[in-house]
Amino acid sequence: MARRIFAVLAALALPGCVEATIAWTNLKPDGPVAAPALSYQGVEDWEANGAPQARAQLQRHVYGFMPDRASSRVIGKITLNEDAFGGAGLVEEYRIGATMTYGGREVETVSRDGADGFFMDVVSPKGEGPFPVILMETFCPRWSTIPDRGVAGAPEKPEKRGGFSLGTYIFGRYICTPPIEEILSAGYAVATIFPSEFIPDEKEEGLRALARLTEGYSDNETRLGAIGAWGWAYSRMIDILETDPRFDKSAMIAWGHSRYAKAALVAAAFDARIDGVIAHQSGTGGASLNAGKKGESIKGITGNYPHWFARSYAQDDLSGFDQHMLLALIAPRPILLGNARRDVWSDPNGAFRAARGADPVYALYGSRGLDQPRLKPYDPAADIAFWIRPGTHGVVKEDWPAFLDFLNAHFAPKVETNGGRDISAGRK
Numbered sequence: 001m002a003r004r005i006f007a008v009l010a011a012l013a014l015p016g017c018v019e020a021t022i023a024w025t026n027l028k029p030d031g032p033v034a035a036p037a038l039s040y041q042g043v044e045d046w047e048a049n050g051a052p053q054a055r056a057q058l059q060r061h062v063y064g065f066m067p068d069r070a071s072s073r074v075i076g077k078i079t080l081n082e083d084a085f086g087g088a089g090l091v092e093e094y095r096i097g098a099t100m101t102y103g104g105r106e107v108e109t110v111s112r113d114g115a116d117g118f119f120m121d122v123v124s125p126k127g128e129g130p131f132p133v134i135l136m137e138t139f140c141p142r143w144s145t146i147p148d149r150g151v152a153g154a155p156e157k158p159e160k161r162g163g164f165s166l167g168t169y170i171f172g173r174y175i176c177t178p179p180i181e182e183i184l185s186a187g188y189a190v191a192t193i194f195p196s197e198f199i200p201d202e203k204e205e206g207l208r209a210l211a212r213l214t215e216g217y218s219d220n221e222t223r224l225g226a227i228g229a230w231g232w233a234y235s236r237m238i239d240i241l242e243t244d245p246r247f248d249k250s251a252m253i254a255w256g257h258s259r260y261a262k263a264a265l266v267a268a269a270f271d272a273r274i275d276g277v278i279a280h281q282s283g284t285g286g287a288s289l290n291a292g293k294k295g296e297s298i299k300g301i302t303g304n305y306p307h308w309f310a311r312s313y314a315q316d317d318l319s320g321f322d323q324h325m326l327l328a329l330i331a332p333r334p335i336l337l338g339n340a341r342r343d344v345w346s347d348p349n350g351a352f353r354a355a356r357g358a359d360p361v362y363a364l365y366g367s368r369g370l371d372q373p374r375l376k377p378y379d380p381a382a383d384i385a386f387w388i389r390p391g392t393h394g395v396v397k398e399d400w401p402a403f404l405d406f407l408n409a410h411f412a413p414k415v416e417t418n419g420g421r422d423i424s425a426g427r428k
């Protein structure tokens with residue numbers, strides 16, 4: 001297992017995220033402003049004209065078109081451990097069945113072994129809730145994300161957690177496993193899937209799975225790519241969780257790192273049930289603007305990962321839209337954009353300029369939006385919170401405290417009722 005994870009992490013490193021780590025990001029905004037400017041008369045004007053246009057352009061030029069309809073169901077659900085993480089949490093496994101429909105053709109998701117659907121693991125704090133939920137997609141198979149002995153993939157002999165490995169050395173100690181005990185004790189549940197189980201993160205296999213799921217869609221140029229499909233998968237988690245009174249429907253937060261940060265932003269832009277986003281180092285095709293691009297080029301990303309986007313993204317027709325529109329579609333819901341100074345591959349400056357470009361739409365809703373003139377200091381209570389730390393691409397020890405500060409500012413669970421949320425705390 002450890003070898004497999006290392007192979008995945010090493011493959012991630014190759015195309016470039018560790019390649020561009022010698023340069024430093026300028027903490028002063030630097031580069032062209034986001035275009036077109038998002039100036040609308042008010043919320044109504046934005047929602048009637050701006051938002052539908054932004055959604056259409058991003059689908060046509062970047063991600064491909066979302067299905068006409070989707071459905072989800074629970075195929076099976078079992079409790080894996082009632083007393084996990086030192087007695088702090090309950091671990092449950094769901095098998096979710098989901099369909100995509102295009103042009104009247106409904107297709108079921110299947111995992112790589114041919115079975116219907118995919119797994120979702122949910123860890124919740126003890127108590128009744130309702131708990132805010134951190135929805136996660138990661139690079140790492142199930143046990144590596146939720147290292148409980150009940151979760152499939154657990155080694156015979158429990159391995160020491162948090163030990164040294166080359167993968168965690170390069171990409172940080174939390175690259176696979178979040179600090180679950182801290183998250184539980186802060187009052188949040190975690191729901192996680194391994195998207196590669198059913199939309200493989202591989203060129204040929206990924207494209208094959210996507211072609212199958214979108215069978216009723218005829219245009220190859222604008223067919224949905226994996227980033228859009230992984231985004232769609234966050235929504236399938238919510239379909240199931242929102243029917244369960246233990247979970248707080250008004251506090252569903254999509255968390256993702258890197259390629260899954262791109263997917264988390266897409267999820268929130270296309271599904272209003274997502275109440276907040278933590279998009280850490282989302283980079284090209286995520287929060288970073290195409291205009292004035294530093295780090296990973298569009299030619300590079302579409303060449304290395306031909307299964308991630310609509311084919312049209314490779315065509316260099318980037319006029320008339322940019323990634324600030326993706327952020328604006330999330331307004332007024334809180335977004336945290338995580339960055340690192342040496343992660344110029346993900347272009348923190350481009351993400352900052354995109355946040356600035358989305359800010360006028362947040363203002364239409366009377367929300368604070370981006371409230372800082374430079375990439376620092378971090379204000380976790382802002383609605384577009386911008387976090388930059390020293391170091392490189394990965395999820396390191398400073399990141400989760402910053403994520404939890406953001407979550408607590410916007411979605412703090414009510415400690416005294418052991419669940420629920422004090423909405424007066426950070427929300428406007």
Ligand code: GCU
Nearest residue numbers: 012015016017258259283296
């Ligand atoms: C590669 C890719 C990035 C991506 C990253 C990741 O570096 O070029 O676009 O964000 O992998 O997912 O870690």
